[in-house]
Amino acid sequence: MSEELLxxxxxxxxxxFESAGETSTDVTSVLKDIGVDPxxxxxxxxxxxxxxxxxxxxxxxxxxxxxLSDDEITIEVTDQGPGIPDLELAMQPGYSTATDxxxxxxxxxxxxxxxxxxxxxxxxxxxxxxxxxRVYSSIRLNVDG
Amino acid sequence: MDEFTHGFRIDRDRCEGCLSCMRACPTHAIxxxxxxxxxxxxRCIDCGVCLSACPSHAITAxxxxxxxxxxxxxxxxxxxxxLFGQFPRxxxxxxxxxxxxxxxxxxxxxxxxxxxxxxxxxxxxxxAWKGAKPLISISCPVVVRLVQVSYPxxxxxxxxxxxxxxxxxREAKGQYSSRLGLRESEIAAIYxxxxxxxxxxxxxxxxxxxxxxxxxxxxxxxxxxxxxSAMQEKRGGSTPHSPSIRNSTFLRLHVSEGxxxxxxxxxxxxxxxxxNIIQVFDDIEKGKLRDVDFLELYNCWTGCTGGNLTxxxxxxxxxxxxxxxxxxxxxxxxxKAEVDRRYLGEDFLxxxxxxxxxxxxxxxxxxxxxxTLKQEEATLAxxxxxxxxxxxxxxxxxxxxxxxxxxxxxxxxxxxxxxxLRELQRVYLRRTPSP
Numbered sequence: 163m164s165e166e167l168l169x170x171x172x173x174x175x176x177x178x179f180e181s182a183g184e185t186s187t188d189v190t191s192v193l194k195d196i197g198v199d200p201x202x203x204x205x206x207x208x209x210x211x212x213x214x215x216x217x218x219x220x221x222x223x224x225x226x227x228x229x230l231s232d233d234e235i236t237i238e239v240t241d242q243g244p245g246i247p248d249l250e251l252a253m254q255p256g257y258s259t260a261t262d263x264x265x266x267x268x269x270x271x272x273x274x275x276x277x278x279x280x281x282x283x284x285x286x287x288x289x290x291x292x293x294x295x296r297v298y299s300s301i302r303l304n305v306d307g
Numbered sequence: 308m309d310e311f312t313h314g315f316r317i318d319r320d321r322c323e324g325c326l327s328c329m330r331a332c333p334t335h336a337i338x339x340x341x342x343x344x345x346x347x348x349x350r351c352i353d354c355g356v357c358l359s360a361c362p363s364h365a366i367t368a369x370x371x372x373x374x375x376x377x378x379x380x381x382x383x384x385x386x387x388x389x390l391f392g393q394f395p396r397x398x399x400x401x402x403x404x405x406x407x408x409x410x411x412x413x414x415x416x417x418x419x420x421x422x423x424x425x426x427x428x429x430x431x432x433x434x435a436w437k438g439a440k441p442l443i444s445i446s447c448p449v450v451v452r453l454v455q456v457s458y459p460x461x462x463x464x465x466x467x468x469x470x471x472x473x474x475x476x477r478e479a480k481g482q483y484s485s486r487l488g489l490r491e492s493e494i495a496a497i498y499x500x501x502x503x504x505x506x507x508x509x510x511x512x513x514x515x516x517x518x519x520x521x522x523x524x525x526x527x528x529x530x531x532x533x534x535x536s537a538m539q540e541k542r543g544g545s546t547p548h549s550p551s552i553r554n555s556t557f558l559r560l561h562v563s564e565g566x567x568x569x570x571x572x573x574x575x576x577x578x579x580x581x582x583n584i585i586q587v588f589d590d591i592e593k594g595k596l597r598d599v600d601f602l603e604l605y606n607c608w609t610g611c612t613g614g615n616l617t618x619x620x621x622x623x624x625x626x627x628x629x630x631x632x633x634x635x636x637x638x639x640x641x642x643k644a645e646v647d648r649r650y651l652g653e654d655f656l657x658x659x660x661x662x663x664x665x666x667x668x669x670x671x672x673x674x675x676x677x678x679t680l681k682q683e684e685a686t687l688a689x690x691x692x693x694x695x696x697x698x699x700x701x702x703x704x705x706x707x708x709x710x711x712x713x714x715x716x717x718x719x720x721x722x723x724x725x726x727x728l729r730e731l732q733r734v735y736l737r738r739t740p741s742p
Contacts, residue, residue, distance in 0.1 A: 167677040183593025190592075194459075196676045197668045204460055211594050232673060303673070 164231040168192075172228070174214055176221040176243065186210040189228050189237075196230075199304060205281040206235055209299045212274040213239040219264050220244060221294065234283075236300045245291035253279065253287070314353050314368055314503030314510075319343050321365035324735070326696050328357035328366060333581055334456060338709070339699040342734050349667050352452035353504040354581055354606050355615040368503035368616060370525045373410055373532065379495035379521070381487060383479045384412040385472055386499040388561045389611050390526055391552070392628035393619045398537045400631065404551040405540060406533030407499075414483065416496070418475035419557040423638075423646045425471040426556075426569045428655040432466055433573060433601050441576075441591070441599040442466050448508035449606035450584060451661065455513060458588050459663030467514075467657040471560070472498055472505075474655065476519035495521040499529060501614025504606065516658040525616035553642050555635040558628050561611045573600035580608045669712070683711035691722045697731060 170192065172185045190207045210226065217224040221243025229236045246252045253275055260270020275297075279285045282299040289295040324342030336350035337357060344357075344365070358366045376382050384407045391400050404415045433442055443464050445451050454461050476496040484491045498520045500506050506523040552558065576599055578587050584604045590596050607613035612624040619627075669676040687707035698719035700706040709715035718724040721731065 165674075167674055168680075183595060186594070187589075187592055190460075192680070195669075196673070196680055198673075200459055200663065207460070207592075215594070230677065 164233045166229055166231050168196075168230040170228045172226045174217045174224045174226055174239075174241075176217055176219075176223050176241075178218060182215060182218045183211060185214050185226055189226075193230075193235075198235075202235070202301060202303060205301050206237070208281045209237055209278050209301070212277050213237065213297050213299075215269055216274050216295075216297075217241050217243070219260065219269060224294075232303070234300050234302050236298070238299075239297045240294065241296075242294045245293055246287075246289040246295055247291050249287055249289060313346075313348065313351050314355075314370075314507035315358060315366050316369055317344055317346075318365045318367070321363045322361075323363050323365075325362065327360045327362055329699075329701050330696060331356045331360035332701065333585065334453075335701050335705050337701070338715075339696075347667065349664065350456060352449055352456055353507050354449045354453075355503055356581070358503070358615055368506065368525060370500065370503065370506045370528060370616070371497070371522045373524065373528060375522065376411060376495060376497055376524070380493040381414075381483060381489055382412045382495045382497060383483060384415045384499055385418065385475050385479060385496050385520065386415065387472070387501050387505070387526070387611060387614075388558045388628070389501045389614065389617060389624065390499050390529075391558065391631060392612065392624035393526060393530065393617060394534065394537065394627075396627075397541065398534075401551045402537040402540050403533055406536035407529065409536040410529060410532045412497070414479075415551070416475055416479045417552055417557060418471055418478075419552070419554055419642055420645050420649065421475040421478060422471040422556050422560050423642070424650055424653070424655065425468060425474055427646070427650055428468045429466055430569045432468055433570060439464055441574075441596065441602045444601070444603040445513075445661070446470055446603065447605045447611075448504045448513065449581070450604045451508075451513045452504075452664070453581075453584065453588075455661065455664040456666065457585075458592070461588070461591070462661055462663050465661050467660065468655050469657055473519050474653075476521075478649075480519065497521060498523045499526060500524070501526055501611045501617045502607065503616060505614075514657050514659040514661045526614070527616045527618060530618045552631075552635060554639045555632040555637055556642070558632050558635070561628070570601055574598055575601045575603065577603045577605075579605045579610050579613075581606050667712075679711045683707045686710050686717060689717070689723070690720055693722075695721070697721045698727070 172188065174185055186207055189210050190203050193203045193206060213226065217239065221241035224239055224241035226237065226239045251257055255276045256272040258270050258272035264270035275287065278297060278299055283302045284300040286298040322343050324339050324344065326339055328344050329337040329339050333354060333356060334350045334352055336347045338345050358368065386407065391403055394403060407415050436442055441464065443450065443454065443461065443466065445465050451465060454465060479496045480491045480494045483489065483494050496519065498505065498509060500523045509518040509520045509523055512518050578584055587596065587602065605611065609621050609625060613621045617624065669679050687704055690703040690707060692703050694702040698706045698715070700709055700715065706715055706719065710717055719727055721728040
């Protein structure tokens with residue numbers, strides 16, 4: 163049984179491109195401060211950033227919780243948004259429902275969820291249309307972070 | 308006197324403990340203890356801000372003096388292009404070169420070929436790169452150290468191609484040793500530097516390799532000598548006509564274009580000024596700059612013309628260099644042929660990888676490190692949050708961090724300790740005004 167060492171919860175606002183990326187930066191700077199392996203931080207950075215951008219682009223609001231245990235880091239993002247009708251399609255690299263405006267900002271190329279999965283050791287995606295989506299990612303730590 | 312392993316020294320006798328440097332330092336590397344400034348060597352990036360911020364002139368750059376170069380048999384000056392823009396109208400590059408010779412140098416190196424070689428190697432590297440973007444130029448050593456210290460995740464984005472001054476040092480030593488039959492160790496390649504950061508990058512390169520240059524003189528150290536020699540030359544009216552700069556590549560590098568002219572097909576940003584650079588790096592970390600291929604960044608405003616060992620006004624320098632550039636060809640056949648020939652035969656990669664610089668951080672197991680982070684957060688919550696600096700740390704957050712690492716105590720805060728306030732009164736009010 164792994165021991166929980168640190169838990170942080172962040173509120174992410176949907177459609178707020180101005181502060182997009184801040185939660186990811188907050189999470190990674192805590193990890194930097196504790197001296198976690200830079201390669202792990204990089205993966206956590208990608209997972210939190212992509213998850214955060216999905217919220218910013220599609221949802222109204224979300225809660226991102228981040229838990230550091232002695233053997234893993236878990237990130238869970240639960241949003242209140244439109245939900246995803248076809249999960250399998252959403253996981254296909256390149257599939258996107260982004261608008262032109264989002265693409266002009268350099269986002270919405272259909273790589274967000276696949277990127278999260280690629281950087282996770284364990285990954286789960288649940289969604290209910292009209293209600294929201296939950297993304298779960300876990301990244302294993304080496305001995306001593 | 309406290310010697311920095313960096314490009315500075317702090318004169319403890321001159322330091323008044325006024326907190327100016329501590330407040331100005333962008334990486335929060337300075338603490339003031341017992342009314343004297345100290346620094347955390349692992350955090351210092353050699354930007355030179357403290358040097359200009361100090362009202363007592365207690366912080367000075369450590370470069371060589373003209374006398375130091377005497378011990379070498381043959382001395383080649385490798386002048387930063389900025390040097391040529393430092394002098395009043397009427398003093399030509401040839402006079403500047405003659406001034407360097409008058410100071411005791413045996414030769415002066417025109418490194419337009421080396422600049423072109425570096426530019427070509429960088430271009431090839433950028434075009435072949437498949438990893439994370441943007442790539443970052445390593446021309447400015449402060450930028451390299453900033454990445455190593457504050458943005459360690461980006462070290463792989465630093466372009467591992469030697470900078471022109473290093474390629475120049477290697478070539479100058481090689482050429483003169485074969486031409487004169489001397490050993491390379493008998494030849495000194497001395498860089499004439501616009502800032503102390505480049506001086507320290509030669510003494511202690513970021514990638515832990517050995518520099519091809521042997522030492523540095525600040526522009527400030529050679530300015531008066533060159534000016535005197537040039538004035539004499541003007542009075543004598545005997546300026547030799549051999550052109551000392553073959554084409555404008557060399558001068559253009561530091562004025563406006565940087566390496567951007569070679570990378571026109573790529574999205575290239577040239578950013579100057581440390582606070583602007585930090586903003587760009589923060590935006591990269593937040594994923595806001597996704598479409599940029601290449602960053603050319605300089606710590607000083609307007610680039611190396613603003614270096615802290617320069618003499619002339621930065622805008623006048625730029626104007627002078629622009630005027631010199633307009634009278635020179637962009638490229639000449641002889642230089643181009645040499646670039647083509649050398650490019651095939653030489654290796655321009657850095658000898659070693661640039662790695663993040665280990666910061667003096669939390670120690671112990673992961674659990675213990677998290678514990679000290681939580682202690683730090685608890686300490687911070689008990690501090691006033693005014694960042695007054697009277698504890699000797701620049702912000703309450705830094706004090707909390709110092710406390711968690713057993714490098715300070717909460718009692719250093721004047722809000723939490725009347726004794727600390729009395730001690731400051733004792734130490735700082737003792738000053739007697741000069742008559």
